[in-house]
Amino acid sequence: MLVSKFGSKDYVDRMINEGKLLLLPMSDIRGYDTTGMKAGVYISEAQNLDRTLIKLALQRIGEDSICIIDGDSKTQVDDIHFSGNSNGMRRVSKVYRGHDIYGEVELKTIYRSKIAEIAEEI
Numbered sequence: 001m002l003v004s005k006f007g008s009k010d011y012v013d014r015m016i017n018e019g020k021l022l023l024l025p026m027s028d029i030r031g032y033d034t035t036g037m038k039a040g041v042y043i044s045e046a047q048n049l050d051r052t053l054i055k056l057a058l059q060r061i062g063e064d065s066i067c068i069i070d071g072d073s074k075t076q077v078d079d080i081h082f083s084g085n086s087n088g089m090r091r092v093s094k095v096y097r098g099h100d101i102y103g104e105v106e107l108k109t110i111y112r113s114k115i116a117e118i119a120e121e122i
Contacts, residue, residue: 001044002021002023005042005044005070006021026049026053026056026057029056029057029060030056032060033060033062034060034061034062034064034065035062035063035064035065036062036064037062037064037065038064038065039061039062039064039065039066040065040066040067040068041057041060041061041065041066041067041068042067042068042070043057043067043068043069043070043071044070044071045070045071045076046069046070046071046073046088046089046092047071047072047073047076047077047078047082047087047089048071048076048077048078048079048082049082049087049088049089050081050082050086050087050088051086051087051088051091052088053088054069054088054089054091054092055088058092069089069092071089072110073087073089073090073093075110
């Protein structure tokens with residue numbers, strides 16, 4: 001999955017080995033702080049985070065860092081507990097929209113494989 005976001009497998013492996021790419025599961029985020037790191041934080045599959053978890057993650061972003069939140073809260077929510085008003089990604093959009101530190105991109109066309117389209121019927 002990281003290769004689709006960052007480039008070749010060799011590049012991802014090199015970034016991890018050089019300590020330039022840190023993979024941190026949400027279970028380990030409590031107490032973490034990016035202040036002083038000039039970090040780029042990438043939260044993938046954010047449509048499956050509730051309001052509490054996305055808040056926890058965003059509270060770890062220091063002034064010198066950026067955060068990219070990636071997900072599809074309209075069609076890819078995997079658990080009913082993350083739907084509607086409980087969806088953290090939707091809440092972020094509502095709360096942060098209009099602030100000068102926030103931007104949002106919505107892709108109009110989502111391309112999916114034939115296998116992915118059929119899997120939707122499961």
